[in-house]
Amino acid sequence: MTESERTLSQQLAAFAVDAATHGVPAEVVTSVGQRTLDVLGLCVAAHRLPTSAAAIGHVLDQGGHEQATIIGEPTRVTAAQAAFANGVLAHSLDYDDTHLPSVLHPSASVVPAALAAAEHAGASGELTVRAIAVGLEVAVRLGMAGYDSELGNSVFFEHGQHATSITGAMGSAVAAAVVYGLDEQGITDVLGLTASMASGVIEANRTGGTVKRLHCGLAAQAGVTAAQLVRRGFTGPPTVLEGRFGFFQAWLHGQFFPEAVTDGLGTEWSVPGIFFKPYPANHFTHTTVDAGRALRERGLTPEQVAEVVVGVAGSTVRTIGEPIEVKRAPETGYQAQFSGPYAFAAGLFGGGGLGTGLDDYSDELAQDPARRALMAKVSVVAHEVCDEIYPFQFPAVVTVTTTSGEVLVEEVLANRGGPARPLTDDELATKFRDNVAGRVGDDVAAQVSDDVLALHLAPDLASVLRPLSTITHQGESQ
Template identity: 65%
Template structure:
């Protein structure tokens, strides 16, 4: 689709959303979307036992409303916007959801919950959902890239303390939900309304708090709500993005790249390049896990180590290395997910999943005396070579000085899960099962995996939730198995 100079940015995105058909999607995009649905639903299942997940379920169940859509771990159906909220919170709560570089966005955690809730409520097919998700992910990424500063090689959203994931996620998800059955005017108005709902700040990355887990849920909720408001007659400004008092002025002080939104729109897709996460932690820490795991495979144990220097890109230092006294003393598993020193400890000691898994980020392990002793030996510093590569990758250089006087250096310059070192479908399935097994039976996991694999042939996305709506994190494994057996019957 060539850019029309007479259209505003929102109108251009709306035209792209409405004119794009399922058959226009490249095969790789379709396969990538299906894998991301499986990935997100597995994360939602694993996150359903968190205190914050129980809190948001309690909140939505207290709201009432007309039953329309399902949410993971909720006993009964919910209004679509509230189902999107619950699943969006769960999707982002483990910091296990995918990442786009260099925008540093987590697009799927907002877009997929919003689309699945709206698609279920409207009776949309698997093809409809795949198409809408692809549109939403593309819009989210392009708006995020409009705020990427090529000179500083960093997101301007991030520099302002803004959570681009939730801010851009609300916009991408709104375009996606509106595209399910809307006109160009509907999509444009949905973007105009969602822009007044988009929000999120990231101070909790530095000093704690669980509010970040809410961000993608609120973005998904905002998207569904915006489309519902369009249907009853509300409208948004057509210049909502580039206008004098629009989205980019409000968030980025007017500093944005419009061509990042329009160039190649409809012909060039970003989706296959979005990085899957192999580890349940902030993406900035992943290369540190890999480097420390390489030390472990080389036979180095914590007792051998005198000190460790973790070199990272300068822009990531604030998130995973500062304040260093906090990063060396995470009080919870959640805080450990944002700690460079903890990533070294986790990788060096080894764990589950694809190298380390959810069981390696518990509150108990975050406070473990042996891990803290190892974290005390870790300094996190800016590394010039890593800074030069960032944000196309989140590299790390680990220098371990051993008690025998020798030094070992491990460099990880390309992240696992991205185009340069992709995860296979089998690895993604293993990640899904490692997540979902906590609350789902083998039969239920098999069923959900088959549905995702053939999603384009599914007449209703409700089939995705046939087992997930029965998830109760408080049930024993045996009782959960029995529950799913009854549903399978």
């Protein structure tokens, strides 16, 4: 069969088997190690949330064979349930990585799925790294197939769909299939099954609710489950992506770009260019945080602010600026993570971590009178310059009028953590240490960091994950 005769799923399956067999580029191996460490740190940190306790409690109630590790939980569970729990943990703080311009968060589902399946299968660290790389690439390419360059936005997003969990399920499935040793036909079938399990609605970004925290867990669980079912004989349609009643028709009403799936497949890797998050909040808010920090460094204080106009890409206003009365007065730290006014306040007041940290998005600070007073002065509007750049970056142009009548402008046109403003190895290490601080000892943190960054050399996953099976639980909540 020639390449032109293969369906999209068959081409992705051939790519996955080739990468699993022959390896991936060195820069991809390095990037996968960094992203795995990032995800594990997020899983530890997310134990502060009551939703995390709820998800883990739900899993433990199911019982089952001890196949894989939930981060922070000594009781092992089935691989699919571990993937679910760790996927929930990884995405719950909105601190996980982002691919642009597809605007999806691939690692929070793919990494948990791959780790759970690999631990269950007894796969080597080398194969696990290759599986994660392939899963991330598949998720990103399917996300990009829904990116309309003329529209300047993801068609998934325009339809109210969460591409993160939809394409994340597909990437998770391929990653799990690789560590379970499925061949091209098996991986094609896995994609065929998972397309019936992938889902996600994004309304919670606008008006609240914690359901979004489940999305990457459900995606990871779907991927592992699909791979296991194919091992037992289930099959899927080879045309599941482009077919008349397939994935792209169902989600995008047939408006998709197949070349994004196949062009450069196996030679051009998206993985190293995925953006790390320096701040634990919706990625659309990050440059507004940076603008607030920059104005603080210029000497501006909250008391000097009379009015603030946060200019962003028009497509992001509905997420971080609407309804404005909600965004100016978030009731919880979680709502604050999706608030443009809060992002400016967080930057101007200053915080921990790499500029703002986890403790800067608490319920208490969301309701702090001083921050509320500042947020009441902030408007979020579409800005022409930002529209020209989005969604390759999430820029912000912030204009402040002071009480003395002075007008200050701060432009942040590229996101920190991406290729234009990369985080250093020390900054990534700082983020990991900040995420696990108080929950694991410094020696354990150092050991895990070393082991995960060298994951491709590990004989198996159990020894790498074991130090994170028990953590100290603290009484914080969001």
